[in-house]
Amino acid sequence: MKININQTVHDIDIDPDTPLLWVLRDHLDLTGTKYGCGIGVCGSCTVLVDGLPVRSCITPTSEVEDQEILTIEGVSNDNSHPVQQAWEDIQVPQCGYCQSGQILTAIALLNNNKRPSDRDIDQAMSGVLCRCGTYPRVRQAIKMAADKKSGGNGDTV
């Protein structure tokens, strides 16, 4: 089976029902995508499939065979993506385990909504759980990234 991850096509030999998460982690050593719950409720395993956030722990790899998958490792080589920069500026992560899921979900939100309101952020982000409680900073960083991307004047929505 062939899958396209971070613009590289990988030829893999697996049971097609294997969730994408485990192909990434155990077969391709892309360990930035995390296992948290295995039932699609915590969001730590979020990757983008054709730009949309998907729970890789419940996504059979066969379902994403012809699609473009973006994992945290493909966001940038040097933390230069505006969302990563905002994450650095606001100092969002604590333990860091859920942060790949937070960042990819935020990227998907901002790609579709240049100036998300608090309600938009709530709706987009509430499926990604953080036990350390970084939510206030995630919200702040999303607003900062939105400002950076739109070259805004710093006022937040």
Add this chain to the structure above:
Amino acid sequence: MSAGVAGASLVIGISWSCSNNPPVDQTRNGAQFIPNAWLKIDTEGHVIVTVAESEMGQGPFTALPMIVAEELNVDWRHVKVERATLNPAYGYQLTGGSTSISKGWATLRQAGAVARQILLNAAALTWQVPISECRAEQSSILHLPSKKSLSYAALVPQATQLPIPDTALLKEPNEFTIIGTPTPRLDTPDKISGRARFGIDTKLPGMQYATITHCPVFGGKPKRIDKEKTLKIEGVLDVFKIEEGVIVLAKDTWTAFKGKAALNIEWDFGDKQSISSDSIIETLNELGADQTTEVVKQGNPEKLLNTGSLESEYTLPFQAHVPLEPMNCTASFEGGKLRIWAPTQSPSEAFDVARSVTQSKIQRTANKIKTKLFGSEDNSIEINTTLLGGGFGRRLKQDFVSEATQVAKRTKKPVQLVWTREEDIQHDFYHPLTLHEMRGALDENGLPIAWHHIIKGPNAKPHGADRLPYDIPNIRVDLIDIGKILPVGPWRSVMHAYNAFAVEHFFDELARAGNHDPLELRLQLMSQTPRLKKTLEIAADKTDWSSERGLFGVASHAGFGSYASEVVQLVEHGNRLKIEKITCAIDCGIAINPDIAKAQIEGSIVFGLTAALKSFITIRDGQVQQSNYHNYPILNMAETPPIEVVIVESDGSPGGIGEPGVPPLAPALANALFAASGKPTRNLPIPFDNGGIKIT
């Protein structure tokens, strides 16, 4: 005591010896200057600070290097962090109780100051000038009269030849330039790029993958294992029993999980199958005054409480830790050497647990004696502490290390053991359920004059209830501990969480019964606790009292060497109360990194809200009834209110920051709800849905 790689001992009572120092890396461009076990400077000018505390989000990988860097007068950009291996130089390696900073404060300052002193000596010798004419600044030594300077990097070869003083002069706090500044964390770049390696991300050549099934009933054992379906799954390598349960070994994690799901195990449930949370509550209710242990007795509370006292009772549930990274451990046991990679809060404990698997009792005793007599360490076990995907006290227990060690010992191949989330929630060491019986009496002015608190629960402890911050003349605190009837353990802020709830919520019950404003009454009665009182004043000042006073609740609590007050502000939305804002003021002594301190309080408030509004563990037939985040829910983004944190200026020695923000949250919330509804909260969690609390 001569060359820089040799040891020195400090007046603070920690002795450094040569054997305790990490080996010198001679491969790169000459030597490193290693004045002690906490830091190295290489000839490129990197300052590598070794941290023996576990990084689980609370920030020791940044805050502890900041302390060394401060006294060393180093350019912060040159500082790198390295995690310690197991080493007696660092004492018993355990991260808990919010002690990383307070434990390391004196030692790490000396570690940096001694290195600075040697570098000053090295420069003065090089220039043949008096040391009093030299100053350390930004990774260089300056000679003030001649304006000459030498970088630390250039001084490394000379420094390694000089004697190491026992102590060096420390800076005055008003000279600090790094401590007290909101410095970006050293671990952030790797945590936003996906490069950070947690325990579960460990990969070893030829590694196999394992998962475990524990008996659903506490303490039960497998009687008969039907492996047939599991072994038919392609990629399943083996199924076998270990001490704690049944292992499925496979070529990857997913196959191991599939194999686990296909297992059919007949259990011997043992003697705990009749335990339920309801039966525990019933038992606790039946235990009366004759079974208590007296913890505090001051004045004569009985006499006053017998006539017209106010009574209340609170029941707080079991809680799980649920760090996002499930329990896991990677181990290899080859050629008689056990190597462990574990996200653990205690590598020292992990060592002991692993050794109890690989060595017989006789061998262990022999090795302990050897260590004691000859100082020779037992090198048959190596513990590598990885990053932790959350800890919250769960990873103080080393059950996952024991399990992985047993698997590696059997297979003689590298193995990674990963628990499913279901196993994590059902086989935790829970924050215990507690019952609190409260009685209080008021004087003719409505002021509390007598106080009686009985704390009941499995492994119940009195800390946080035993020293009331209020001027109440007659106090009695009693304890009924029914022991560890099921697995219980420390959970962020431990007993302070339940005791602060009882103390601070009952205080409001008494205040309102005496027609006093709970905030004013607290301030009036806090004469003996000025630091706590100040946090309450600041938290109150930061809150917008202009709307109705009725929708606010406050609570204060001292613990872990810090003082915190929180204000919860509610607002009515139709028939619901929503949390408008939470404000916390904390005095944690000198805050090494105020931004990390703020983040810890934000996180503590979210953690406290989860327990106050959403999560609880119940037990029936000896089994935990919750199994994953769908039925053990934690707070999400939409449910998180705006949070304001004030780090109070303080010159006190550093206290804790990871835990003290948790205890005041639940009582402040219950007090706000009490103010809004006139009803006290008897049980947690408070019913909460659609982002609000229903007004009843």
